[in-house]
Amino acid sequence: MSVDVKTVKRVAHLARIAVSEEDAQRMTGELNAILGFVEQLNEVDVAGVEPMTSVTPMEMKKRQDVVTDGSKAADIVANAPATEENFFLVPKVVE
């Protein structure tokens, strides 16, 4: 399988990365090189093989449903580019 410039632009939008026409052209070639490389996986007979979900056979650890942390709103917003009264500020999303 290979991708064209139109698909690359669609994927870039899905990934929320702005691309110029020139970027999209370059990426099309690069992505096709990688997709060409991974194509060989189709030779492998995977009939009856389960897809891997975990490398180590282990049961997911569960925690008690209790509050162990909190009251650190100032820490949480400390690195944000724009905040007000411990809220993250973003451009207007509802009219």
Add this chain to the structure above:
Amino acid sequence: MSDLTHLTISAARAKLRAKEITATEITEAYLGAIERANPALNAYIAVTDDKARAMAKASDARLAKGEGGSLEGIPLGIKDLFATEGVHTQACSHVLDGFKPRYESTVTANLWADGAVMLGKLNMDEFAMGSSNETSYYGPVINPWRRSSLQTTVKPTIHDGGGGFVTPGGVEQSRSYDNMQLVPGGSSGGSASAVSAFLCAGATATDTGGSIRQPAAFTGTVGIKPTYGRCSRWGIVAFASSLDQAGPIARDVRDAAILLKSMASVDPKDTTSVDRPVPDYEAAIGRSVKGMKVGIPREYRVDGMPEDIEALWQQGIAWLRDAGAEIVDISLPHTKYALPAYYIVAPAEASSNLARYDGVRYGLRVPGKDIVDMYENTRAAGFGREVKRRIMIGTYVLSAGYYDAYYLQAQKVRTLIKRDFENVFAAGVDVILTPATPSAAFGVADEDMAADPVKMYLNDIFTVTVNMAGLPGISVPAGLDAKGLPLGLQLIGRPFEEETLFQTAEVIERAAGTFQPEKWW
């Protein structure tokens, strides 16, 4: 003073405990070495002088009272991927511009609890995506090793006419060095370069496809990627969560064992952290390998592999056989599919993990006409080319209609890769010996690699299988190639049998010796 930087961790530990040296002295020696070397090597992207001095002072106070942990007063470098409270943590990406976490990663917290001193943050490929440390926002790291050639000069014997004095001639050998800058490998290139150039006693690193073992091999250092689940991933910037593992890079096998003992733990904050006590890895060093079964996988003999690497591999086999190990030929038939499967699984996980960098909660924000435009502009400006490439591949293979063909197929192949190893271990093989990399260190801005991303990916051909199967792997320096560059051998073990790796690696180290670059910086 500068000699203090040449002490191994085990030697420095003994001198600190015996009060022959102080933590402040050794820390100052490293800070001075960093100041002199960093303009040439670019291994550190942030030096935490004040913090280092304060930590060293506290260590000296504990040592004076006869107290202190297993790493008391030992100065370490920390890869920029580890969250360090109040200190530069950006995974060497522009998208995390200015990020200073309010928390400490579990691995670094373990090191500080054992008394280690932080010298600063180390350069790396952006988000650990790369094999040459050239994708860093902070520029490439330079390998302290350079290519060289042996010059042989024949000097004639000079007979002094009358007095009967004879100046004997002979053959003199000297090395002449090539000034071409070489990469230290990646993604933990800053860690490997700093350890090799004596800019820290040891360093933390991480390995998703070979990012500890490949740079260790390129710099003549020891690097171990432990079993998946051995070190907590909490507070480590995520790349591909099912593959990422932390581990140390050190100057010898014993130092790597000392560091891993401290870094590893059982952590309730990481649900994939395994509930097993951490063994005393150092105790494994010096144990005989007599009777051990060492597997040699035929699939690791690849086309175009340099003769030096084949010769090194044969030398490694001979050393282990001489030490009493039994050498057996084995087959890991799905080896060639590990790298293509990795280039589906890792980007898929990365595309999901890196979705969080959107200009809202931390790091860079580039304004836009609405919120989606702001996300797109921020991510376009904040991520470098390689990171964008991988997010794009990941987004594509996970997108509607392609999931089964790519991701599901890759995860099935991954099951087969792991099964290959399980079959070999079930047949009684204790450890597998392979080359660590298909070449020695290459040049900065190598044109072939820049032209084709897949060429760069092939660097991980021998290491990536281990991540796909979640196994432990160690890279140990085993010799120099014809151009005087270090080469490493890799040992792969059963899950949670890191002790076997340290034990076997030390046998190789004892035979091969340790390697230091000629200082030019």
